[in-house]
Amino acid sequence: MIARFHIISILFLCFFTIQAQDYSTKSIDSLKLLLEKSKNKNEQINLNHQLSEIYKQTNIDSAFVYRKNSIKINEQILKNQANNQELLLLKAKNINALAVLYFKKGEYKECLKYLLNANNILQSLTKKNGTDKYYNSLVKLYADLTAVYVNTNEYKQAQYYNMQTYLLDSINNNKFGMSEYYLNLGIIEYKQGNYQKSKDLFLKTLNYKKQYKIEDGLDRVYTNAGNACMSMGDYSSSLDFYFKTLKIDEKNNLPYEIAGDYNSIGNVYYYLNEFDKSIEYYKKHSEICVKIGNTDGLATSYGNIANILAESGKLSESLIYYQNAINILKNTENEKHLSSVYNNIGQSYNELKEYGKAFEYFNLSLSIKEKLNDKQGIAILCGNIADMYIQKKDYILAISYAQKSVKTAKEIGSIYDENYSYGLLTTIFEHLGNYQKSLEYYKLYKETNDSIYNSEKSELITTIEAQFENDKKQKEIELLNKDKKLKEFELGEKQKKIKQQRIFSIFVISGFILISFFMILLYRQYKAKQKANFELNLKNKEIEQKNIEITTQRNEIRKHRDLVLAQKNEIEGSITYAKRIQEAVLPISEMSRSILPEHFILFKPKDIVSGDFYWFAEINNKIVIAVADCTGHGVPGAFMSMLGISFLNEIVRKQEVTKANQILNELRIEIINALQQKGISGEQKDGMDMSLVVIDNSQFIINNYYHAQFAGANNPLYIVKSEKLKVKNEENTKLDELSTFNFQLDEVKGDKMPIAIHLRMNDFTNHEFELQKGDCLYMLSDGYADQFGGKNLKKFLSRNLKQLLINNSQLPMHEQHKVLDKTLSDWIGDGEQIDDITILGIRI
Incomplete structure (x- = not known):
């Protein structure tokens, strides 16, 4: 088989961009001269801002210098005017602009750090003055957060901020911003390998922009539509989109984006085996990257040029270019790009028949692809490893990897990768003498190959390129005519x-x-x-x-x-008013809580109403206690909590069910029926996670201990004791232990399934154990552990929460409540609470 190398595409994310102006060296020099003479600090901030924006498209390092100078002067003024809201807003904008520069360099952690810093400032301003005054700044910030979370593969966070942007744009009837919402959804789907779905969303964005005559952002739509088409093997459509993007970016004089367009066009010609044209565009891309200081883009060029050299049989020379690309990428956070280079080095060693080194680099690449859930990358790697095993004549392993490649390629709709793997399977079964199987796979190979390389598509690609060149020459003629008229x-x-x-x-x-x-x-x-x-x-x-x-x-x-x-x-x-209704059904009153022994309840909704709830009841000398985390928060979560409380009252109080796992089983049936869940594709997966404990008081008089049951849906139970926990059904109980001094904390894990429709619908596990006087039980939702905060803006994490609980378990329960509340408040600081938080602690 012919070696197949992984080219690098540039995904054009929807960061807000400032159209490049035609700044001459003279205008830059005049701005620098004004900056040298200026004595006014506000004027200095503005001049540094202008110079940074100019250099952003041509010299990224200089852009950093002037942006940081602007922030430094801004902070100097704020020392004497700490409450000046205009200066605080200017600082937030400056920090946001600095984050965009880090994004362009591929340094996503630094980018996210500064974006969250800007978000903290804007949130404090909106609390005082509302969102209307800061609409433009908030929309830009949320769009930038969407982009960076997409690049770090945190898709839930990306979807959250994308929705925040859409809500603000909807209130202000901003059609451009609303169109960017669909573009971002398409990018998120593309990053997860859902190419057809992403293409549909890109075309929806295109139609929306055309409907409302929105020209801004069309280049981003065309680029991402081109990426989706190329991943699906539709090269003629892909090339058409890329040339449309190039036309817009050349008109607006955007060198950073033009470089990306050249790389994308080179990729199409690479897949079409037109290497001369491919390398022509790759070299154009690298020339601009060197000029504007785009190291990540330069690594892309090195990798893709190395692919051409490898395809041409110049394997030793290609390895030099690959190593240059790795040296750059190891200093960035672009793991996907790095994994592609590892794959290509593996291919080169495979061609040199150094199979040990080939497998080493294939394995490095595959581990990153699986970590990132890059399905197209996995399909390519499995095909390449299958090709290596063919050369080693290990046909059994070759079949395994080739079939995995076909399966993954079908999932994402990549005809090119599917075609390649069919070719491998044809070769394998021919070597094994199974000519019937070989013929079957050859037919599939031929069908997919014809859909990629038919003559109509070839003519269309030639027509598209010719049309672009013709338009370009026409513009040159128009410029010459204008010059002639000017001279006349x-x-x-x-x-x-x-x-x-x-x-x-x-x-x-x-x-x-x-x-x-x-x-x-x-x-x-x-x-x-x-x-x-x-x-x-x-x-x-x-x-x-x-x-x-x-x-x-x-x-x-x-x-x-x-x-x-x-x-x-x-x-x-x-x-x-809904909050009052919710509080009415929660056991808040002292009389309701009197059935519990010494306890505390830390209950902190994110919004006015909560998606978390707690509930308890006493039936036949048994206390049943539950803490639940419903899907979502705010009003949707509150509706789910009302359903949960209602059904628990029915199951426990009326039906008198007191076995822990049976309560959860019955509750799951009621939730599925109430929400009419069928388990079909695309259906909303609403439900709740819950920990539920049943304590039997009658055992204490007889045996001097309390008999307890626990069942959990995704949520655990923490038990702090002075001795080892005695569990009756140890084979069904998973324990994590944490000890300190004379106490130990046991975590009894719940089942990994929610109270809702799910792929796994087994009965919940009933854990039984003994409790002594003085033991502490802790039931909680995931809000506390998942809260972002601290100086590095990271999650609190469950291990820190466990340590906090065991360290303070000897304190009275009301004192433990104060410690948990203060620790949370200090952790969040000036940030915002991201989820509902509930912790219920009981001392036996």
């Missing part, structure tokens, strides 16, 4: 001046003619002044009319604003 105009002006000089000389000789000419000139000026006064009166009337229109529009805007505020107050009032 200048020549005419010179001739006109000569003619005027001759006339003037004649008038000097003839005084009478001079006086006559002067009188005529005065008369014409008088007429011109009359005309000017008339036009001025017309302009004044137009201005007055415009002022009336502006006043009317302003009044209309105020009216709409007041309507939105009224609606907002009405909604908040409804939610506050």
